[in-house]
Amino acid sequence: MGEVDPAFIQDLEHRPKLEIIKAEGIPLIDLSIISSPNTNLDNSQALDGLVKEIGNACKNLGFFQVINHGVPLDKRQKIENASRQFFGQPLEEKRKVRRDERKVLGYYDTEHTKNVRDWKEVFDFAVKTPTIVPSSYEPDDKEVTEWFNDQWPEYPLELREALEEYAKDVEKLAFKLLGLVALSLGLPENRFHGFFEDQTSFIRLNHYPPCPVPQLALGVGRHKDAGALTILAEDDVGGLEVKRKTDGEWIRVKPTPDAFIINIGDIIQVWSNDAYESVEHRVMVNSERERFSIPFFFNPAHYTDVKPLEELTNEQNPVRYKPYNWGKFFVTRKRSNFKKLDVENIQIYHFRILESERADKLEGALSIK
Numbered sequence: 110m111g112e113v114d115p116a117f118i119q120d121l122e123h124r125p126k127l128e129i130i131k132a133e134g135i136p137l138i139d140l141s142i143i144s145s146p147n148t149n150l151d152n153s154q155a156l157d158g159l160v161k162e163i164g165n166a167c168k169n170l171g172f173f174q175v176i177n178h179g180v181p182l183d184k185r186q187k188i189e190n191a192s193r194q195f196f197g198q199p200l201e202e203k204r205k206v207r208r209d210e211r212k213v214l215g216y217y218d219t220e221h222t223k224n225v226r227d228w229k230e231v232f233d234f235a236v237k238t239p240t241i242v243p244s245s246y247e248p249d250d251k252e253v254t255e256w257f258n259d260q261w262p263e264y265p266l267e268l269r270e271a272l273e274e275y276a277k278d279v280e281k282l283a284f285k286l287l288g289l290v291a292l293s294l295g296l297p298e299n300r301f302h303g304f305f306e307d308q309t310s311f312i313r314l315n316h317y318p319p320c321p322v323p324q325l326a327l328g329v330g331r332h333k334d335a336g337a338l339t340i341l342a343e344d345d346v347g348g349l350e351v352k353r354k355t356d357g358e359w360i361r362v363k364p365t366p367d368a369f370i371i372n373i374g375d376i377i378q379v380w381s382n383d384a385y386e387s388v389e390h391r392v393m394v395n396s397e398r399e400r401f402s403i404p405f406f407f408n409p410a411h412y413t414d415v416k417p418l419e420e421l422t423n424e425q426n427p428v429r430y431k432p433y434n435w436g437k438f439f440v441t442r443k444r445s446n447f448k449k450l451d452v453e454n455i456q457i458y459h460f461r462i463l464e465s466e467r468a469d470k471l472e473g474a475l476s477i478k
């Protein structure tokens with residue numbers, strides 16, 4: 110193992126397997142009918158078919174890929190090149206724009222997932238400026254703070270412009286996907302849009318350097334994305350693995366050139382009252398090739414109280430989660446990724462209403478009568 114920091118080493122049960130199970134292909138969905146500027150979502154005949162495809166993909170795997178998505182290839186190439194140039198610099202250059210507990214955006218190379226260090230370095234960028242979030246994770250502290258993208262490297266100069274342009278195009282795709290997900294749940298297309306007016310979305314540039322111990326460490330440890338949707342651009346190296354719901358096996362996602370990989374996050378799981386699930390995933394690294402990826406985490410406003418939608422719950426399908434405040438959830442999670450803590454990080458199942466609680470409530474209600 111040589112001089113590899115033990116902080117990177119996964120517990121035995123979470124280490125990557127050497128034999129890879131190749132996905133039969135996660136669903137590949139063609140968005141051309143909604144990407145062409147002349148299509149109107151309301152009268153397109155093919156829309157029903159597309160909505161069904163999205164619904165099935167969300168229900169079955171929780172992951173899918175999209176092509177003909179409307180994000181121009183040159184914008185994607187520009188940010189991919191800038192990312193390569195930035196991470197190619199010596200560590201001391203990158204550390205000049207390093208995040209800390211006050212400046213939470215910028216470069217970072219010691220992120221932890223579930224208290225094990227990830228074999229990666231990142232650069233974080235807020236989609237909306239300023240992004241407003243709670244000042245602290247303390248539930249009673251009502252103060253908010255503003256995030257600005259105020260840490261820019263000297264090189265490459267075009268990083269800023271590349272990120273700003275890319276963010277605009279991917280944001281449009283995010284709203285389109287949100288509309289399709291709403292339709293697939295039988296809701297009006299814009300049912301979720303209001304939650305994103307003061308969005309807390311962010312884009313992360315990920316760089317996974319070659320790793321001398323790929324059988325012991327992970328690029329990103331197993332986790333579920335906390336937000337609503339993630340839109341991921343990856344290069345051709347591969348390494349993303351998705352936990353298949355049917356048998357719990359880790360399935361390797363095969364990169365498709367120019368496609369985006371989409372996954373449902375925890376918030377859509379809660380809004381849909383578990384009709385759609387946020388799926389666990391992780392990233393394997395390898396000893397030969399570095400890998401680059403760029404997730405866009407589509408997150409609502411900090412003041413959003415996340416809870417199952419009334420339209421999707423009834424007596425037969427009772428509410429499965431207590432409401433939680435997104436801003437507090439978000440900053441609590443960020444803190445635990447930043448700091449190695451001894452406790453498990455915050456998860457939506459902490460807000461799950463247990464069967465026993467429901468039965469108690471019912472009994473209570475009956476005895477009052």
Ligand SMILES: O=C(O)CCC(=O)C(=O)O
Nearest residue numbers: 315329343349392402404
């Ligand atoms: O790099 C990837 O393929 C995925 C990264 C990821 O899951 C994350 O950053 O949440």
Ligand SMILES: [Fe+2]
Nearest residue numbers: 332333334390
């Ligand atoms: Fe993720």
